[in-house]
Amino acid sequence: MRMGRIDGRLALLHNDRALDVERASNGKFAAEPDRVFERWDEFAQWSEGRSLDDAVPFSPAQVGAPVLRPSQVFAIGLNYQAHAAEAGVPPKITSPAVFTKFVTSITGPYDTVMLPSDRVDWEVELVAVIGRPGHRVREKDGWSHVAGLTVGQDLSERTVQLAGPVPQFSLGKSYPGFSPIGPSLVSVDEFADPDDLALSCALDGEVLQDGRTKDLIFSVPELVARLSAVVPLVPGDLIFTGTPSGVGMGRNPERYLQPGGTLVSTVEGIGSLTNQLVAESSAHDTA
Structure with a gap:
């Protein structure tokens, strides 16, 4: 699984396409990437084999740091x-x-x-x-x-x-x-x-x-x-x-x-x- 921050939102990534996680999960997971780590096992299970048919293209200008506010x-x-x-x-x-x-x-x-x-x-x-x-x-x-x-x-x-x-x-x-x-x-x-x-x-x-x-x-x-x-x-x-x-x-x-x-x-x-x-x-x- 490959994830990232696209336009500030959590996304699954494949090549140059991104699937918005909050939308794809119907709100099960928050849009803020930093919040996903406290539910990492659940998120990893959800993302396994997830179809990326609805993924959309993105550009480098849209990509942010995958983690912005770590505790340590x-x-x-x-x-x-x-x-x-x-x-x-x-x-x-x-x-x-x-x-x-x-x-x-x-x-x-x-x-x-x-x-x-x-x-x-x-x-x-x-x-x-x-x-x-x-x-x-x-x-x-x-x-x-x-x-x-x-x-x-x-x-x-x-x-x-x-x-x-x-x-x-x-x-x-x-x-x-x-x-x-x-x-x-x-x-x-x-x-x-x-x-x-x-x-x-x-x-x-x-x-x-x-x-x-x-x-x-x-x-x-x-x-x-x-x-x-x-x-x-x-x-x-x-x-x-x-x-x-x-x-x-x-x-x-x-x-x-x-x-x-x-x-x-x-x-x-x-x-x-x-x-x-x-x-x-x-x-x-x-x-």
Whole structure:
């Protein structure tokens, strides 16, 4: 099952066609996509084998983030060994580095992103969305608590992130628009192997990152187990699972995003985010 937000409404998706869920279910499910996660099992059962004959075409301009108001957003740093190495972190990481991205940073898969400085970095990520509540979930049950997977971009303003006596990860990664997700949420059963998906990031056609989720140090089920060992997980929660190597800060010389570019972030079997980059002052000038 593939779902998304079309014109702000919950829809089942197939290629470039969308079925409005509230109308198709005669009001059984609300139009607001964020409300469906608390009834995820029921919704998944309803959508299974659902005819899309009444689906209608949609355009990228109509597509929003599949989740806009999660209760919790977890993000994992240094979760690929090659990325940890380019960041100068010693091997043998034994515990995930966890931070949050504040909810107001979430934006859609095709939205314009304002760059507040000349030190904004890119980080393509697989994002898991929680569908069942869980506290102290066993790793072997981790996937059963995941509603689906989507594409995420963990944009990072490195000056703010690294300022102060200790890094300010959450602040530096939470400017408005710094958490694009989408273009759809794909249920776990759609993947032949959800633990091994290709993901990449490209700027104006130049590939900057190219990895596979099989190289995650802490897999999705292990992250569900480790996070829920401390914090009860709530339907609709997001887990940004980490980025592969190739970020701008890890290059010599360092490289960062510039206004005028187009950033494309892709995960196999889900789709791509396509975000135009503009200077913050330019965006204000044209508002």
